[in-house]
Amino acid sequence: MNKLYGSPARADRYQPTVLALGMGHGFSDAAAGYLVGGFSANTSFAELGGAIMLYNLLAFGGQLPAGIWLDRVGHYREAAIISLLSMAGAVGLLANDLIWPAVVLAGLSSAIYHIAGGAITLRSFPEKSRFVGIFSAFGVLGLALGGWSGTMHWAGVSYLLVSGLLILALIIVKARLPLSRPQLVVPEKPQLDRHDYLMILLLTAIAMRSAVWNMIQLLYAHQYDWLLYIALAAMAGKLIGGWLTDRIPWKLYTLLALGIAIPALGWGYRRLFWLMLGTGLLQSLTPVSVVALQRLFPNTPATVSGATFGLAIALGGLISSISLGSYFSLFTQLLLLGILTWCLYYSFWLAGHQQPT
Incomplete structure (x- = not known):
């Protein structure tokens, strides 16, 4: 199997x-959760839903668009540092009651x-799902703890x-990083074909719709202990x-996992066990979905991250917030999700093929 970016002399030096x-x-997601949680205390359900939809x-x-841009710029370390500093600034805006600018x-x-x-x-450990899991696991727990404290x-x-x-x-200023630009390679045929990716992406978006809506309901009902259990299930x-x-x-x-997660999330608002099971299984697909798309587009790691970390949650949150069920049948909703998926996938595919050598 080809190595995507070459083999560093000591790959374990990137583990810290x-x-x-x-x-x-x-910490970044905890700050965001603290902001939205504090906002939920003195607002109506409609305003809370609007804030969550905007976020x-x-x-x-x-x-996804930010990932396409960052792959062209290539300054990943600087972007990570600036985003942490900006999140600290958002907390400062919240302290001065500037709610919407903070959001x-x-x-x-x-x-x-x-x-x-x-x-x-992805550039430090190509095709290693467990390291993607380590990077992504802390976010959901931080979001829940931050929201509760807010x-x-x-x-x-x-x-x-x-x-x-x-x-x-x-710490990230001093951290060891791979070379600033990845080496252009031609990926091998992946274990899943492109139709499989699209199908999985669509099913994940459908499952995320239920998950996001359940989170909004729990937050509004002040069931914060459930949110912590769900966050622990997602992290695990x-x-x-x-x-x-x-x-x-x-x-x-x-x-x-998807075959179990979708019905479990549909029943989740009635039983904590089903909500934890569905959320845990759904989140367990995050690492493999990132690595799977990396195999298709190995030269655009930020774009891959944007498509996998952000796409399904954005679709699920948008559809849950605007309540498409009030206007369209289930078949029409699935059709709209499919059209959105194809459009975004085409943009993603086009960006990957336009990446300079």
Whole structure:
């Protein structure tokens, strides 16, 4: 099998970098959760839904175009550092009651950090799902803890978040990174073909629709203990899923996990067990989906990160927030999801083929 970016003399020297990026992911998402959680205390359900939709649009929907841009620029370390500093600035805006500017800045900062951190992880450990799992696992737990602390108005949390973001930015300044530009390669035929990727992407978006809507309902109902259990299930799912998919066939595990996750999330609002099971299985697919698309587009790691970390959540959050079910039948909703998937996939494919040698 071809190595995507060459073999570093000692690949394990990048492990502390990935761990630091994962911790940064946790603090970044915790700051975003703290912001949205604090916003939910004194707002109506409609305003809360609008804030979450705006954050999803920027933080997740913005990842794919930002990833295309960052792959052309190539400064992944600088982007990760600036995004952590900007997230600290968003917390400062919240402290001065500038809620909506804070939401916008937090969404943009989150989008940049996801693609920059994901790109560094993919270039440090090509085709290794377990390291993608380490980078991504801390984010969902940080989001839940930050959201809980925001709604409870815990004193001193904002100082803790800002301090953590600044410290991790300094750590990433000194961290070991691969070369600034990846080596152009021609990928081998992947284990999944492109039709499989599209089908999995569409099914994931459908599952994410249920997951995001369940999270909004739980937050509005103040069931914060459920949110923490769900976050722990999601974190465990990413870590275990990354480890498993380095060792077993991808397609079998992906289809089996999605086949269980979709109905489990549909029943999740009634039983905590089903919500934890569905969320854990759904999140366990994050590492393998990142690595699978990396095999198709090995020269655009930030674009790959943006498509996999952001696309399904953006679709699920958008569709849940605007309540398409009130206007369209289930068949029409699935058709719209399919059209969106094809359009975004085409943009992604076009960007990958336009990457300069």
